[in-house]
Amino acid sequence: MPLRWRVAVAFAVVSLAITGLLAAVTWHLASGFLVAKREEGATTQAAVDARLVQDALRYPSQYGSGDLLTGLAGGGDGTVAVRRHGTWTASGRPVDLDALPAELLALAGSGTPARQRILAGGIPVLAVALPLPDGVYVELAALTELDATLRFLSGVLVAGVGVSGLLGLALGGWAGRRALRPLAELRDAAARVAAGDLDARLPQQVDADLAPLAATFNRTAEDLQRRVRRDARFAADVSHELRSPLTTLVNAVAVLRRRREELPPTARQAVDLLDADVHRFRAMVTDLLEISRDERLDPRDLEVCDVVDIVTHAVGSRAGVAVEVHGTPPKIVVDRRRLDRVVGNLLDNADHHAGGAVRVGVSAAGDGVRIEVDDAGPGIPPDLREEVFERFARGAGAGRRDDHGGAGLGLALVARHVHAHQGRIRVEDSPSGGARVVVEIPGRCP
Incomplete structure (x- = not known):
C-alpha cells in the first residue's frame, strides 16, 4: 500500500477509535440516565396509584375500585392490576398477568416493593409491584417511547462513528497528499534531470524540514x-x-x-x-x-515539415531500401536539420553494423509521425537495446579498425535529437528477422 494510503488508513483508524470510544461513553451515560429517569418516574407514579388503590380497598363505599383502575390505566399502553386472594383485577392494555415473573410478585407479596423490565404482550414494559393489605398492586409502564429514543440514539452514534471514519480517511488522504507533495516534486524534478533537463529545480521551501x-x-x-x-x-x-x-x-x-x-x-x-x-x-x-551543442531546440529553427519528403531525401538512391508510407502522415513542426540527421544516422548505422537498411516506414502516430527503420542484421538482444543509444557504444564492433566502424556516436546523436523534440526512440524486433528502430515525434514541439 502506498505511503499516502497508509497515512489515510491510519487517520481513519484513529478517528474510528476516538469517536467509537466517545460514542460508547455517550451511549452508556445517556441510556443509563434516560432509563433511570423513566424508572424513577414510573416507580413514583406507581406508588401514588398504589396508595389510591389501597384507600379504595379500605373505604369501598367512597371509591369504586373498578372505575379507579380504569382511570389509573388511562388510554395508553399501560396496565394496572390488583391481585387479592389469588384473583386478578386489571384494566388497560390486556396482558397475560400469570406470565409475570414469580420472583417479582413474591417480593411484593412479602412486603418489599420491586420492579423489573420485561416484555409483556410483545412490547418492553417496566413492571412495578407494590404490596397491599392482603394483596399486590402491579403497574406495567410501557417503555416503547424510551426504546425508540434509545434506538434513535444508537443509530445516530453508529452513523456518527461511520461518518467520522470516512472523514478521517478523507482527511488522511488530503494530509498525505499535502505532506508528500514535496516528495512528488522531488521525484518529478529528478525524473526531468534524468531525462536530460538540467534546468529542473525544486521550488524554495519555507518549512524548516524541507x-x-x-x-x-x-x-x-x-x-x-x-x-x-x-x-x-x-x-x-x-x-x-x-x-x-x-x-x-x-x-x-x-x-x-x-x-x-x-x-x-x-x-x-x-x-x-x-x-x-x-x-x-x-x-x-x-x-x-x-x-556538444545545446540540446534544447531553438524556436527560430522550427518549421512545418513533411516527414515523408525528409525521409525520401535521406534514403536517396540507397540500393534495396524502400520507403513505405502508411496512411497520411501529418506535417509536423520540427527542426528540419536535426530530423534529417536522425534519419541519416539510422540508415548509416544499419549500413555499418547490420547489413544495411531493408525498409523505412512512415506513418501517423496520433498527431505526430512514426518512423521505422528495419535492417538486415541479426537483431539486437533486449538487454542491449538501451545501451546502443549511449555514447561510444559500438557493441560487437568495438575495437575494429575498418572503414565503416564508426565511433559509436551516431545513435547517441539520434536519441539526443529525438528527445529534444520530446519524442521517443526504441528498438524492436523486425518481422524480417533483424532489428527495427522506431522513432515517434509529436506534432508540435515545445
Whole structure:
C-alpha cells in the first residue's frame, strides 16, 4: 500500500477509535440516565396509584375500585392490576398477568416493593409491584417511547462513528497528499534531470524540514549542470581545435592517395590505413561538435515539415531500401536539420553494423509521425537495446579498425535529437528477422 494510503488508513483508524470510544461513553451515560429517569418516574407514579388503590380497598363505599383502575390505566399502553386472594383485577392494555415473573410478585407479596423490565404482550414494559393489605398492586409502564429514543440514539452514534471514519480517511488522504507533495516534486524534478533537463529545480521551501532538502537538490542539480556544460564546452573546444590539423591531415592524405601508384606496396598499405583512420577521425570530430551543442531546440529553427519528403531525401538512391508510407502522415513542426540527421544516422548505422537498411516506414502516430527503420542484421538482444543509444557504444564492433566502424556516436546523436523534440526512440524486433528502430515525434514541439 502506498505511503499516502497508509497515512489515510491510519487517520481513519484513529478517528474510528476516538469517536467509537466517545460514542460508547455517550451511549452508556445517556441510556443509563434516560432509563433511570423513566424508572424513577414510573416507580413514583406507581406508588401514588398504589396508595389510591389501597384507600379504595379500605373505604369501598367512597371509591369504586373498578372505575379507579380504569382511570389509573388511562388510554395508553399501560396496565394496572390488583391481585387479592389469588384473583386478578386489571384494566388497560390486556396482558397475560400469570406470565409475570414469580420472583417479582413474591417480593411484593412479602412486603418489599420491586420492579423489573420485561416484555409483556410483545412490547418492553417496566413492571412495578407494590404490596397491599392482603394483596399486590402491579403497574406495567410501557417503555416503547424510551426504546425508540434509545434506538434513535444508537443509530445516530453508529452513523456518527461511520461518518467520522470516512472523514478521517478523507482527511488522511488530503494530509498525505499535502505532506508528500514535496516528495512528488522531488521525484518529478529528478525524473526531468534524468531525462536530460538540467534546468529542473525544486521550488524554495519555507518549512524548516524541507528547505535543506530543496537547497541540497538544487545545489546538486546546479553542480551537475555546470559539470555537463563544462564537459560539453571542453569537447567542443577540443573538437574545434582539432579541425585545423585534421584538415591538414585530410589534405595531406589526399595528396598521398593521388600519388599512391608511385609508392612501394608497404607505403600504399600505410596510406590506405591512414586514409581510413583520418576519415573516421573527421567523422568523430564532426559528431563531437554536434553532440556538444545545446540540446534544447531553438524556436527560430522550427518549421512545418513533411516527414515523408525528409525521409525520401535521406534514403536517396540507397540500393534495396524502400520507403513505405502508411496512411497520411501529418506535417509536423520540427527542426528540419536535426530530423534529417536522425534519419541519416539510422540508415548509416544499419549500413555499418547490420547489413544495411531493408525498409523505412512512415506513418501517423496520433498527431505526430512514426518512423521505422528495419535492417538486415541479426537483431539486437533486449538487454542491449538501451545501451546502443549511449555514447561510444559500438557493441560487437568495438575495437575494429575498418572503414565503416564508426565511433559509436551516431545513435547517441539520434536519441539526443529525438528527445529534444520530446519524442521517443526504441528498438524492436523486425518481422524480417533483424532489428527495427522506431522513432515517434509529436506534432508540435515545445
